[in-house]
Each structure stands twice: as C-alpha cells, then as structure tokens.
Amino acid sequence: MSLLIKNGTIVTSVNEFQGDIYIEDGKFKEIGTKLDVKADKVVDASGKFVFPGGVDEHVHYGSFGGRLFETTDAAAVGGTTTIMDFAPQDKDVPLLEAIRRQAAKAENVACVDYGFHGIIMDPKDSVFEEIEHLPEVGVSSLKLFMAYKGTSFYSDDESILKAMMLAKKFGITMMVHAENADMIAVLQKYYLDQGKTDPVYHYYSRPPVAEDEATSRAIYLAKMADCPLFVVHVSTKGAMEAIRDAHIAGQPVFGETCTHYLTLTTDCLAKPDFEGAKYVCSPPLRPQLHQDALWEAVREGWLIGVGSDHCALDGGYEITKKKGMGNFAKIPNGCPGVQDRLVLLWTYGVLKGKITRQKFVDLACTTPAKMSGLYPRKGLIAVGSDADVVVFDPDFKGTITNATSLHGIDYSPFEGFPIQGRPELVFLRGKLVAEKGKFVGEKGKGEWVRSKPYALCYDYYKLQEKLP
Ligand code: URP
Ligand code: ZN
Ligand code: ZN
Secondary structure, three states: OEEEEEEEEEEOOOOEEEEEEEEEOOEEEEEEOOOOOOOOEEEEOOOOEEEEOEEEEEEOOOHHHEOOHHHOHHHHHOOEEEEEEEEOOOOOOOHHHHHHHHHHHHOOOOOOEEEEEEEOOOOOHHHHHOHHHHHHHOOOEEEEEOOOOOOOOEOOHHHHHHHHHHHHHHOOEEEEEOOOHHHHHHHHHHHHHOOOOOOHHHHHOOOHHHHHHHHHHHHHHHHHHOOOEEEOOOOOHHHHHHHHHHHHOOOOEEEEEEHHHHHOOHHHHHOOOOHHHHHOOOOOOOOHHHHHHHHHHHHHOOOOEEEOOEOOEOOHHHHHHHHHOOOHHHOOOOEOOOOOHHHHHHHHHHOOOOOOHHHHHHHHHHHHHHHOOOOOOOOOOOOOOEOOEEEEEEEEEEEOOHHHOOOOOOOOOOOOOEEEEEEEEEEEOOEEEEEOOEEOOOOOOOOEOOOOOOOHHHHHHHHOOOOO
C-alpha cells in the first residue's frame, strides 16, 4: 500500500517547505517537490499543513481510575499517533511484570501506537534491581511520585535517590511528580477542619510553593546522584524557573508542561455547585501569572514538551461527585485532554503568536519522541521514520464539546473553547485512522513501540563522557 501526499506545507521542528511525501509499507520513503511517483492513493494537501503525528509523552489509561485503551481513538482523532502511558505497579508485582500487564491491556485494543514509562510503587530491593533490565522490555523511563502521601504512588526521598543512582547507570530517564506531600497533607487537614470542602481548596491545599519546593528538592537529589532529570507536568513559575536555572547552570534537568496549565486557571476550580471538581488534577490549575510564565517557558525552550496528562476518569463527573462531595481531598484526580492537545496548542499558541509552527511541532511531536526514546522512529517526517502524519486544515473553525469527544466520559474540561484548525486526515504508519474528527481506522491496530535508553535527557551526559 502506497500513499502520496502532494502540495502540502510540510512543517517540522526545524523548518517548513512546500512539498510532497511518498509513503510505502508504513514508512516515509521520499520527501521532495513535485515527486514523480505512482501511488495507490493520492491526497492533495494544497492549503494544508502537514506535520508528523503527535507524540503525547504523558497519558494515563487505566491508572488513577482512568478509562482504558479502547478510548484511544480520541488520540487518533486529535492528531496524536503515539502515546506514552504510565504502567502502575501493584504490591509484590515485579516492575517488569507490571509493565507487561499494562502492555497486555493495550494489545489489540489501542488505536494508536503506544509505549510505557515505569512507576516504582513497591520500593523493595528486588524492584530497584530490576531498573537495569527495563530496556529489555522496551522501557527507558521511570516516574516516581513525591506527592500522594498515604497511597502506594508516594515515594520518599530515599527511594527517589536510590532509583536515580541506579537509573543513570543504565540510561533510564528519571521523571518526578514534584509536589511536597507533607505540606499538602497538613494543608488538607487545615482546610477540612474548618469545613472548607469545596473543589477550590484542592488548589489552596496544593499551593505553588509545594511544587516549587519539591521541584528544587528533586533537582538537588538529581545533582547528588549525578542523574539527568525530567520533571513532569510543571505548573508553576517557580518550578519552571528552578528547572531553567539548573539547566543553565549545566545540570541535565528538563521538564514538560501540559495543555491544561496553558489554557485553564484556578478560576475553573472555583465554579459553583461542585462543578469545579471537573478540573481537579494534580498539580492543580494555577492563577494566570503561572500560565503566562509557562507560555514563555515553552517558547524559550525552558520546558521542552507539552503533554496532555490525559486521565479520563471512568465514571466521569458522576464518580467525581460521589467520591469527592463534602471533601475536596477525595475528588479523583485527572482530566481528559488527549484529543484536544494539538488544536489547543495551535489555537492558543501558534495563532496567538506565542509559539511558531516549528515550535508547535517540536513541543507536540518531536521532543516528546526524543525524550521517550522513540526518535527517530516517531516524531518527525524523514525517510525511514514511521509514516505517522497529520494533514492539518488551518481554516477549520469550531468549538470543543464533549459531544464530539471520544474520551468516553461525560465532560470535557475544555467545553466551549473556540478552536481554529484541526487534523483533517491522520495517518498511522501510512494508514488513514481519522478524518475530520471521526475515527475511521480499525480499532486495536496500535502497536507497542519500544523505547531506547539514553534518550534526550542523557544528551549532555554523553557530551560530558559520563557514560559507563
Ligand atoms: O491529576 C493527575 N495529574 N492525574 C494523573 C496522575 C498524575 O499525577 O500524573
Ligand atoms: Zn503526576
Ligand atoms: Zn500524569
């Protein structure tokens, strides 16, 4: 099966040009102008932009109460052809086995390609010994949670430091969820004791300083371990500045932010009649000044990716109300967003003049692939890479609404958001999977893409010749 996409404006993370793309057997075969090749199918992309398929480095399918992989058609429709999921670890289940179990849930179900980040949740010696074997199952990153005290997700500094000291020996990217768990526990009790139970207290009990402190601490731990660090879902100006300053000082510290921190603010949590619960995620949505700083950070390269942190809570708003009414600390955490990541970044970033089109591709496709150890197979349009490609219509005008969202729950945090531009055609390894907001592929055809160790966060490390 071959495909020719003609006359599009091809946008990569470094350039933009008018051209044609020829695809054969699921791979990019030729890129050029006025290609003289015969193909089974020809697409005229005149007036359209042509990007690599989106790579979302931060999604949750199944963990944290999120819906499972059958709802990954939402990613395809939104122009994301590869997702990096987090594999949770149950007690007494070895780390590698936890990854295999999560992968089994995706197999023959996922609609886009997928890979995994590991999570250490059962910090015993045998689990740390498994770190060096992660690449054998195609995993090259580990997330540890400094937050969620009282749950199995929480890790103390000792575990984080131990993991970092081992991870760096084998090229495993260490990721942290940076919020000070003790500060949060004290503040949650403080507000609940006063009868302050509404969703907005989710924000007050997780103030910016809790994230700023934990981010700085993680950076110090990484410095002590001499280990590269990737801070996930950065939401505050202070945390971003700590990452930026460490990076400028020569420490290999990197971070991402997420679509919702770039488009929503704390005001959403204050919506009346418990409506704010729809916006509960951790770290929480922040006041405008943080959002402004995050846009500056992605533009300047101080934060290198934009993930969705997609977590469509099974049961939606109904379950949120049931669990969290009367106690904000019990509201399940997480918001859907995988479908909306590209259009939001385009509408509120590119079209508002905050980022260039190349930066858009870099933040949403190329760098996420690099940091996840999937590059150059994913995240770029180049001969030999997987033919994951989006033909993007810049003239489409619409509104985000849950009615056309495929994430499988009863609300969208972006309900009513005007958008301009949308993925008109989305190809996964050369096959059409989405057209004008509809999934048209075959479900379950997503494949597990194995991540390679020594991914982007190790680049400086390599230059400094610190590898074993
Ligand atoms: O609220 C969120 N972000 N839910 C998913 C879990 C996490 O911490 O990434
Ligand atoms: Zn997290
Ligand atoms: Zn997350």
